[in-house]
Amino acid sequence: MKEKIYVHVADDHKILIEGIIAVINTDKDIEIEGYSLTGKEVIDWSKEKTADILILDINMPIFDGIDVLKFFQSNKTDQKVIILSSYDDVNLVKQMLNLGAKGFLSKNSAGEHIVKAIKAVAAGEQYFSDDIQNNLFKLYTGQKVAEGERPESTIAHSLTERELEVLKLIAKENSTSEISGILNISTNTVETYRKSLLKKTKVKNAVGLAMYAVKNNII
Amino acid sequence: MKEKIYVHVADDHKILIEGIIAVINTDKDIEIEGYSLTGKEVIDWSKEKTADILILDINMPIFDGIDVLKFFQSNKTDQKVIILSSYDDVNLVKQMLNLGAKGFLSKNSAGEHIVKAIKAVAAGEQYFSDDIQNNLFKLYTGQKVAEGERPESTIAHSLTERELEVLKLIAKENSTSEISGILNISTNTVETYRKSLLKKTKVKNAVGLAMYAVKNNII
DNA sequence: TTTGATATCACCGAAAACCGTTAGATGAAA
DNA sequence: TTTCATCTAACGGTTTTCGGTGATATCAAA
Numbered sequence: 001m002k003e004k005i006y007v008h009v010a011d012d013h014k015i016l017i018e019g020i021i022a023v024i025n026t027d028k029d030i031e032i033e034g035y036s037l038t039g040k041e042v043i044d045w046s047k048e049k050t051a052d053i054l055i056l057d058i059n060m061p062i063f064d065g066i067d068v069l070k071f072f073q074s075n076k077t078d079q080k081v082i083i084l085s086s087y088d089d090v091n092l093v094k095q096m097l098n099l100g101a102k103g104f105l106s107k108n109s110a111g112e113h114i115v116k117a118i119k120a121v122a123a124g125e126q127y128f129s130d131d132i133q134n135n136l137f138k139l140y141t142g143q144k145v146a147e148g149e150r151p152e153s154t155i156a157h158s159l160t161e162r163e164l165e166v167l168k169l170i171a172k173e174n175s176t177s178e179i180s181g182i183l184n185i186s187t188n189t190v191e192t193y194r195k196s197l198l199k200k201t202k203v204k205n206a207v208g209l210a211m212y213a214v215k216n217n218i219i
Numbered sequence: 220m221k222e223k224i225y226v227h228v229a230d231d232h233k234i235l236i237e238g239i240i241a242v243i244n245t246d247k248d249i250e251i252e253g254y255s256l257t258g259k260e261v262i263d264w265s266k267e268k269t270a271d272i273l274i275l276d277i278n279m280p281i282f283d284g285i286d287v288l289k290f291f292q293s294n295k296t297d298q299k300v301i302i303l304s305s306y307d308d309v310n311l312v313k314q315m316l317n318l319g320a321k322g323f324l325s326k327n328s329a330g331e332h333i334v335k336a337i338k339a340v341a342a343g344e345q346y347f348s349d350d351i352q353n354n355l356f357k358l359y360t361g362q363k364v365a366e367g368e369r370p371e372s373t374i375a376h377s378l379t380e381r382e383l384e385v386l387k388l389i390a391k392e393n394s395t396s397e398i399s400g401i402l403n404i405s406t407n408t409v410e411t412y413r414k415s416l417l418k419k420t421k422v423k424n425a426v427g428l429a430m431y432a433v434k435n436n437i438i
Numbered sequence: 439t440t441t442g443a444t445a446t447c448a449c450c451g452a453a454a455a456c457c458g459t460t461a462g463a464t465g466a467a468a
Numbered sequence: 469t470t471t472c473a474t475c476t477a478a479c480g481g482t483t484t485t486c487g488g489t490g491a492t493a494t495c496a497a498a
Contacts (some may be wrong), residue, residue: 192446
């Protein structure tokens with residue numbers, strides 16, 4: 001016979017929380033312990049209470065999901081966390097995993113995956129929704145993207161790999177010197193990429209680059 | 220005896236759609252007709268089918284909610300629409316109303332409001348979630364707002380009208396001097412707004428502001 | 439083997455962004 | 469009436485971005 005799995009949900013959108021609760025309630029083995037609307041609430045909650053699984057939105061005001069994970073890590077809080085994100089960026093997934101997350105759900109994935117993810121992570125496994133799994137697989141195996149899936153992304157492919165890396169970092173608010181630190185290259189080189197990006201994408205400035213990245217699903 | 224109310228849901232996050240469906244299904248009078256994951260799907264859907272109520276996320280890829288409303292307006296499609304938004308900007312609400320929306324739900328509001336909104340709009344009324352109602356009252360009538368519970372999260376990102384204007388122009392790649400020209404104010408003033416925006420949104424630079432605008436559908 | 443694409447780096451100057459602080463004018467709210 | 473939010477503006481200084489114009493190394497393809 002099974003023990004119930006207790007779940008805490010954290011997201012700044014109450015509607016989404018209630019939706020997740022509704023979906024979870026369809027399963028007999030899982031119970032909602034409570035919810036939080038901000039990262040601060042999550043941290044406060046974790047000091048007193050606990051749950052088997054924490055479903056955590058990365059995009060929250062005040063303290064975001066990353067802050068919460070960092071808090072857990074530095075306080076050695078052993079909390080199994082499933083990340084909920086609207087973006088399926090592989091680098092983000094990697095960062096989350098390094099911060100101790102056990103599962104990663106894209107908001108684009110169907111609700112049924114929540115239940116699967118909860119049960120998998122509660123059982124000590126990892127769980128990723130399909131789209132993220134694909135991306136991870138491609139990244140680690142160096143596989144090329146199937147030709148039929150992404151029609152528009154070929155336009156963005158006039159950008160080189162390195163340019164794309166720089167572009168992503170620009171879109172994440174990094175300055176030239178920060179990027180140079182992250183990629184271990186000279187600031188001069190980063191500036192060269194910036195100029196190249198501006199020329200290729202025909203936008204005026206870093207904001208234009210960020211918007212380009214958004215529109216072309218690069219982020 | 221009552222007729223059932225048929226609802227179509229459009230949002231790019233499937234989890235949120237399923238959540239909304241789960242919430243709606245608790246009510247006997249309301250039935251889900253179907254859902255769409257992009258604005259394009261909504262437009263295609265509207266050409267063939269119909270529902271009493273369309274719940275429409277403004278923040279969708281390819282065609283966003285505004286595009287859908289514009290399509291309805293230019294095609295004289297008589298579709299009652301309830302807008303679902305993560306941002307409660309009053310200007311946005313005004314724009315939506317002018318485009319024919321009948322209700323406006325902030326994603327910060329509780330799920331129960333969905334049912335209320337559907338019934339109100341189906342009955343020919345308008346509906347706004349509490350936080351938006353407060354803002355509207357302030358703007359139009361200057362009436363005193365009831366002292367209900369208001370979480371800090373909504374107050375956190377309350378940008379002024381002028382700040383929103385500047386933010387939009389920044390997100391459109393305009394420089395400070397260009398914005399000063401467009402708004403007919405001094406460059407110094409524009410810089411003051413930039414600083415204020417950076418402080419309020421807690422982002423590092425103009426790129427962060429642009430991303431904030433995207434995420435909160437201010438653009 | 440030459441060409442082309444990519445990744446790397448450098449220097450200069452101009453423009454823009456960012457930081458901190460201050461402050462007047464206005465109109466609404468307490 | 470006084471306080472508060474908002475809009476407006478200014479000043480001085482630092483950092484970052486942008487534009488232009490180079491160069492070197494590597495690797496793969498023609």
